[in-house]
Amino acid sequence: GAVVSQHPSWVICKSGTSVKIECRSLDFQATTMFWYRQFPKQSLMLMATSNEGSKATYEQGVEKDKFLINHASLTLSTLTVTSAHPEDSSFYICSAPPAGEGGTQYFGPGTRLLVL
Amino acid sequence: SQKIEQNSEALNIQEGKTATLTCNYTNYSPAYLQWYRQDPGRGPVFLLLIRENEKEKRKERLKVTFDTTLKQSLFHITASQPADSATYLCALYSGTYKYIFGTGTRLKVLA
Numbered sequence: 001g002a003v004v005s006q007h008p009s010w011v012i013c014k015s016g017t018s019v020k021i022e023c024r025s026l027d028f029q030a031t032t033m034f035w036y037r038q039f040p041k042q043s044l045m046l047m048a049t050s051n052e053g054s055k056a057t058y059e060q061g062v063e064k065d066k067f068l069i070n071h072a073s074l075t076l077s078t079l080t081v082t083s084a085h086p087e088d089s090s091f092y093i094c095s096a097p098p099a100g101e102g103g104t105q106y107f108g109p110g111t112r113l114l115v116l
Numbered sequence: 117s118q119k120i121e122q123n124s125e126a127l128n129i130q131e132g133k134t135a136t137l138t139c140n141y142t143n144y145s146p147a148y149l150q151w152y153r154q155d156p157g158r159g160p161v162f163l164l165l166i167r168e169n170e171k172e173k174r175k176e177r178l179k180v181t182f183d184t185t186l187k188q189s190l191f192h193i194t195a196s197q198p199a200d201s202a203t204y205l206c207a208l209y210s211g212t213y214k215y216i217f218g219t220g221t222r223l224k225v226l227a
Binding site for chain 1 (some may be wrong): 162
């Protein structure tokens with residue numbers, strides 16, 4: 001199956017700093033990528049849809065100025081958590097649906113963020 | 117509002133038995149339903165997709181059923197192995213490539 005990578009796999013930062021997470025589709029092009037966050041023992045919550053060449057679409061309740069998304073190319077989307085606070089600590093996962101696979105999407109391995 | 121329910125409690129079964137996980141949904145008519153496996157600290161891994169006009173889908177030891185009248189999907193793992201121990205998520209297609217995920221059921225296969 002298709003491969004999606006994320007970097008970094010984990011990050012610890014101080015409160016108030018910004019953190020950038022990269023999501024790459026390694027062997028296919030993705031005009032759309034999705035960003036999720038997951039708290040322990042909870043479901044994946046869709047944060048936003050990243051669109052190559054246009055603005056991201058954010059889900060209700062997600063602050064677009066807090067979580068900046070840039071879909072720089074057909075294989076790269078980045079999520080920047082700006083002015084991070086301890087409540088932003090979570091597991092962030094991206095996914096991408098390869099074209100022509102009828103709704104299948106492939107997930108990255110996730111990024112664990114801990115804000116101190 | 118749309119709601120997806122999976123057994124929130126862990127499911128423990130003996131090795132070799134068939135594990136059956138349930139996914140129920142309300143206020144919804146999804147065109148696709150997917151099942152994923154998620155190991156601790158990792159992203160979900162796609163297992164199977166079933167369409168609304170399909171009753172059953174199989175892949176090796178895995179079988180998924182989709183009953184749009186009952187609004188339910190069942191996920192079966194036959195001849196279960198300890199390596200099958202993980203959390204299994206169901207996800208319903210909500211349009212424009214978006215999926216809504218259930219909270220998952222943690223399966224533990226005992227040797």
